[in-house]
Every structure is written in structure tokens, then in C-alpha cells.
Amino acid sequence: MSQDLVFGLYIFALATFVGYQVISRVPPLLHTPLMSGTNAISGISLVASLVVAGEHHDRFAAVLGFIAVTAASINVVGGFMITDRMLRMFNKKKAPALAKAGS
Amino acid sequence: MRESLINLAYLVASVLFILCLRGLSSPEQGRRGILLGELGMLIAVVATLFKAEIVSFEWIIAGAILGSLIGTAISLKIPMTQMPERIALSHAFGGLATSLVGIAEFHRMRDMADAAATVVAVAASEHALNRLTMGSLGFEVFLGSLTFTGSLMAFGKLQGFITGAPVTWKGQNVMNFAAFAGVIGLLVYQVIFLTAAPQWMFFTMCAVGFSLGVLAVLPIGGADMPVVISLLNSYAGLAACATGFALRSNILIISGALDGSSGLLLSILMSKAMNRSFANVLFGAFGTGGGAAAALPVGQAAKGYNEATVEDAAAVLTASQSVIVVPGYGMAVSQAQHAVRDLATALEKRGTEVKYAIHPVAGRMPGHMNVLLAEANISYDALFDLEMINDDFARTDAVIVVGANDVVNPGAKTDAASPIFGMPVFNVEQARSVIVLKRSMNTGFSGVDNELFYMPNTMMVLGDAKKTLISLFGAVKGDGH
Numbered sequence: 017m018s019q020d021l022v023f024g025l026y027i028f029a030l031a032t033f034v035g036y037q038v039i040s041r042v043p044p045l046l047h048t049p050l051m052s053g054t055n056a057i058s059g060i061s062l063v064a065s066l067v068v069a070g071e072h073h074d075r076f077a078a079v080l081g082f083i084a085v086t087a088a089s090i091n092v093v094g095g096f097m098i099t100d101r102m103l104r105m106f107n108k109k110k111a112p113a114l115a116k117a118g119s
Numbered sequence: 120m121r122e123s124l125i126n127l128a129y130l131v132a133s134v135l136f137i138l139c140l141r142g143l144s145s146p147e148q149g150r151r152g153i154l155l156g157e158l159g160m161l162i163a164v165v166a167t168l169f170k171a172e173i174v175s176f177e178w179i180i181a182g183a184i185l186g187s188l189i190g191t192a193i194s195l196k197i198p199m200t201q202m203p204e205r206i207a208l209s210h211a212f213g214g215l216a217t218s219l220v221g222i223a224e225f226h227r228m229r230d231m232a233d234a235a236a237t238v239v240a241v242a243a244s245e246h247a248l249n250r251l252t253m254g255s256l257g258f259e260v261f262l263g264s265l266t267f268t269g270s271l272m273a274f275g276k277l278q279g280f281i282t283g284a285p286v287t288w289k290g291q292n293v294m295n296f297a298a299f300a301g302v303i304g305l306l307v308y309q310v311i312f313l314t315a316a317p318q319w320m321f322f323t324m325c326a327v328g329f330s331l332g333v334l335a336v337l338p339i340g341g342a343d344m345p346v347v348i349s350l351l352n353s354y355a356g357l358a359a360c361a362t363g364f365a366l367r368s369n370i371l372i373i374s375g376a377l378d379g380s381s382g383l384l385l386s387i388l389m390s391k392a393m394n395r396s397f398a399n400v401l402f403g404a405f406g407t408g409g410g411a412a413a414a415l416p417v418g419q420a421a422k423g424y425n426e427a428t429v430e431d432a433a434a435v436l437t438a439s440q441s442v443i444v445v446p447g448y449g450m451a452v453s454q455a456q457h458a459v460r461d462l463a464t465a466l467e468k469r470g471t472e473v474k475y476a477i478h479p480v481a482g483r484m485p486g487h488m489n490v491l492l493a494e495a496n497i498s499y500d501a502l503f504d505l506e507m508i509n510d511d512f513a514r515t516d517a518v519i520v521v522g523a524n525d526v527v528n529p530g531a532k533t534d535a536a537s538p539i540f541g542m543p544v545f546n547v548e549q550a551r552s553v554i555v556l557k558r559s560m561n562t563g564f565s566g567v568d569n570e571l572f573y574m575p576n577t578m579m580v581l582g583d584a585k586k587t588l589i590s591l592f593g594a595v596k597g598d599g600h
Contacts, residue, residue, distance in 0.1 A: 031376035039381045041144040047486030058378035063167040068223045070173030080223040082178040087212040089186025098194035105493040106146035
């Protein structure tokens with residue numbers, strides 16, 4: 017068994033554990049932003065796509081890399097933007113109507 | 120030195136990603152969290168551009184600009200009711216990216232191995248493509264392809280391009296399992312024989328991944344989409360993880376694990392909220408199309424129900440001190456969230472307390488209803504989860520059910536023969552009166568009839584939910600002024 021595999025599994029196991037701990041604290045209220053947020057983060061495959069698109073192996077690899085960069089950028093840019101757009105909408109406010117009703 | 124600095128930057132980015140998710144534990148910190156996530160991504164991308172392997176930038180720039188434009192356009196334009204569709208599409212993009220990276224890497228490594236074989240033979244080829252790389256690439260491409268087509272199918276079902284009802288045929292599950300076993304067999308062979316294995320094996324694996332994505336989602340009904348979307352989320356994460364193993368990139372492993380565990384956690388929550396196992400969701404083909412469930416509505420159509428007019432419903436509402444709104448997918452379909460808010464505001468002006476009961480699987484994705492109500496400017500401290508509000512129904516004067524069906528079906532508690540028996544549901548029937556806004560008396564997605572509609576304290580107001588709500592608003596506002 018290669019060292020790389022064992023090393024990778026270490027990171028994987030610990031990251032999964034941290035992920036599970038952090039994510040189990042997200043209230044159901046925010047499950048949609050959670051999903052689009054993790055989706056933006058998993059757009060990190062952009063870094064792998066960048067290498068493929070930039071390493072100049074041959075035309076076939078470059079085209080695949082180009083499509084991969086495009087798809088991953090859509091997720092990164094779109095994912096963060098829409099998560100922010102959603103979070104902006106979650107407001108806690110005293111409904112003005114309620115205040116009036118009391119008077 | 121350069122490599123170490125890049126890796127340090129990746130470490131910083133990974134920590135920022137974890138902080139980003141931590142921010143999502145409350146709406147107040149959420150936006151700051153997202154800012155940290157964006158910063159992490161920026162650091163990771165800039166660091167990557169310094170990698171020695173990257174020699175040309177034209178494809179990168181073209182792809183990044185195109186992708187950013189499309190991403191921005193989608194996120195600015197898309198209405199909140201379409202969030203499940205957008206999430207499904209973004210899983211498809213994520214799957215596509217990982218799958219293509221895997222194919223390109225495989226292609227490059229085989230070329231390198233072939234070139235080396237003519238010169239120094241075996242040792243060099245071992246270097247280019249070892250067992251760990253081959254195995255991870257296999258998983259990456261298979262999972263990526265499956266996520267891509269599976270998510271496109273989910274998107275199609277949500278959009279209505281493809282029927283939301285389960286599509287089934289005989290031997291379906293056996294066929295899918297056989298294809299999956301075949302992929303594992305091919306992958307094992309390639310891991311053992313490496314470059315001695317013919318290349319068609321790898322591309323067959325891709326092809327099976329693409330087809331399995333379609334085949335696996337076809338038999339799953341529209342109402343099960345929250346689970347499917349969560350599962351695809353975790354597949355996309357696992358595919359990114361496999362990329363990390365193949366490229367020895369820790370940041371990919373960490374981010375993939377974060378995405379994977381979030382998807383897994385959500386799928387578990389969703390399955391629990393429907394009282395069904397994963398296996399049942401994935402292979403059960405639940406929903407309209409099952410003979411017994413389809414036969415039910417015919418037999419029960421003759422049962423009497425109280426059809427009420429808007430005026431009747433408004434009279435009940437104006438006489439109520441406390442009201443709970445139960446939204447469902449129907450609210451999203453008729454885009455009625457703003458009309459709900461108007462009605463609630465009018466009621467609150469009269470001194471009525473209005474709360475919202477949100478079931479975990481209401482809508483087509485986790486948290487769907489919360490986002491819609493937040494969009495309509497409803498304060499999030501008026502939104503309550505199943506456990507938090509279920510005891511309040513007995514003390515409530517009126518419940519308004521807006522396009523929800525299965526989550527308010529008392530049969531889930533009492534009727535052991537019901538397909539949704541055991542699913543946790545709202546105790547709406549305990550309220551003094553229940554107003555159900557529904558398009559028609561047809562059964563919902565699951566094809567299960569709902570006892571609630573025939574109860575004496577239930578008033579059925581048939582018609583488009585949004586129109587009904589607007590007239591209700593008019594009637595409530597006009598009353599007593």
C-alpha cells in the first residue's frame with residue numbers, strides 16, 4: 017500500500033469528520049444556502065481544471081481542460097454569488113404590522 | 120520552495136472553507152462566512168496559477184471568463200422558486216468538470232507512459248501511472264460522469280422536461296447493478312495491469328457512468344428529489360475527493376470531503392424526514408405508477424369533502440387568534456410566497472399571530488420553503504421546524520395549507536397500509552379548522568390520497584393557490600374597516 021494513499025486517507029478522514037461536525041450545526045433554515053455554498057466550495061476542482069487547461073499537453077487535453085475550467089468557474093462564481101443573494105434575504109425583523117396591532 | 124508556498128496557500132484556503140461553512144450556522148454570520156469562502160477560493164486559484172505545470176494561459180482565461188459570465192448571469196436572473204433546478208444544474212457542472220479532468224489526466228498519463236515505454240520501458244511508466252492514480256482516476260471519472268447525467272436528469276424532472284413520475288421497467292435494478300459491477304470489474308483489471316490494460320476499458324467506464332446517471336434517476340419520483348439532490352451533492356464531493364487522490368492534492372481531498380459530508384448529512388436528514396431508507400428511495404420507484412396507490416383515488420373520489428368559498432375561508436381567518444401556514448411545493452409552483460406574506464401581514468394587523476410550519480422535505484430540495492419565505496421578506500424567527508411546532512397545532516385556531524399534501528397527511532400516523540406510513544407529519548388536523556388551498560382534488564406526487572381533505576373541520580378551497588391567497592387577502596383586509 018503506497019504512502020500517498022495512507023496520507024490521503026488521513027486527510028480525507030479528518031476532513032470528513034470536521035465537515036460533519038461543522039455541517040451538523042447548520043439549522044434546517046439554511047439548508048439551501050448550505051447546499052449552494054458547499055457547491056461553490058467543491059468548485060475547487062477548478063484548480064485541477066486550471067492545470068489541465070494550462071499544461072499544454074495536446075489539443076484534446078486542452079479542450080477538455082477549457083470545458084472543465086468553464087464548468088468549474090460557473091460553480092465557483094455562481095455558487096458564491098447566489099448563496100450570498102439568498103443569505104441577504106434572511107432577515108430578522110419585527111414585523112411593522114405586529115407593532116401597530118399592539119397599539 | 121515554490122511548491123511549498125503553493126501548498127501553504129492551499130492550507131490557508133482549506134481553513135477558510137471550513138470557516139465559511141461554520142458561518143452558515145446562523146443567518147447573521149452567513150454572509151461573512153461566504154466572504155471567507157470567496158477569499159479562500161481566490162487564494163487557491165491565484166496560487167495554482169503559479170504552478171510550474173501551467174505554461175499557457177489562453178484556454179484558462181477563455182474558460183474562466185466564459186464560466187464567470189454564465190455563473191453571474193444564472194445567479195442574478197434565476198428566481199428563488201427555481202433554486203432546486205439551479206442546484207441540480209450546478210451539480211451537473213461540478214460532475215462534468217471532475218469527469219473531464221479525469222479523462223484528460225488519464226489521456227496525458229497514458230501518452231507519457233507510451234512515450235517512456237519506447238525508451239526506458241517499465242520503470243518510467245510505473246512513474247506516470249501507478250495503482251493509486253489509476254484507481255482514483257477511475258472513481259473520479261465514473262462518479263463525475265454519473266453525477267453529470269444524473270443531475271441533468273434531476274434538472275429535467277424538476278423542469279418538467281421529463282415526467283416527474285418514476286419510469287420503471289422489469290429488471291431495471293438488476294440491470295443497473297450489473298452495469299455497476301461491470302465498472303468495478305473494469306477498474307480492478309486496470310488497477311492491476313495499469314498501462315497493459317487496453318484504453319477502451321477506461322472509456323467504457325466513462326460511458327457506463329454517463330448512462331447509469333440517467334438510468335438511476337429515471338425510476339425516482341419527483342417528490343423524492345430532495346434526497347436525490349442531496350445524494351448527487353455528495354457524489355460530486357466524492358468525485359472531487361478522488362481527483363485529490365489522483366493528483367495528490369490535499370485541498371481537493373479536503374473540499375471534496377466537506378462537500379461529500381454535507382451531501383451525506385442532508386440525504387440522511389431527508390430520508391429520515393420521509394421515514395424511508397436510502398435503498399427504498401433509490402430503488403423503490405415510489406410514487407404514482409404503483410398499482411395500489413393509483414387505484415386509491417378512484418375509490419375515494421366519491422367521499423364527501425367541504426368545498427369552501429374564499430369568503431367562508433376569510434370568515435374563519437378573521438375570527439382566528441392564531442394561524443399557522445404550512446407551505447409545500449404547490450406554493451413554489453404558483454409562486455405564491457408574496458401572496459402568503461400579504462395575507463399574513465393583513466392578519467397580523469388585526470392582531471392575529473401567524474407562524475409558519477416548515478417540513479424538512481417540503482418542496483424539492485432541503486430548505487426550499489425557507490428560502491422562498493425569506494425572499495418574501497418574512498422574518499425567519501416566524502419559521503418553525505417540525506419538532507418545534509407540532510404541539511402547537513392543537514392550540515391553533517386555523518391552519519392554512521398552501522400546496523402541501525403528504526406532509527399534512529394524517530394517514531402517515533394511522534394507516535399502516537399507506538405508502539407513507541411512519542413519515543413524520545404535521546398534526547394539522549388537531550387545529551380548530553384547516554383551510555386547504557389546492558389546485559384540484561387530485562392526489563399529490565406520491566399518488567397517496569389524503570384523509571385530511573375529508574375531515575369535518577377541513578375546508579377545501581380549490582383553485583390556483585396564488586389567486587386564492589390574493590382574494591383572501593382582499594377579503595381579510597376589507598373586513599372590519
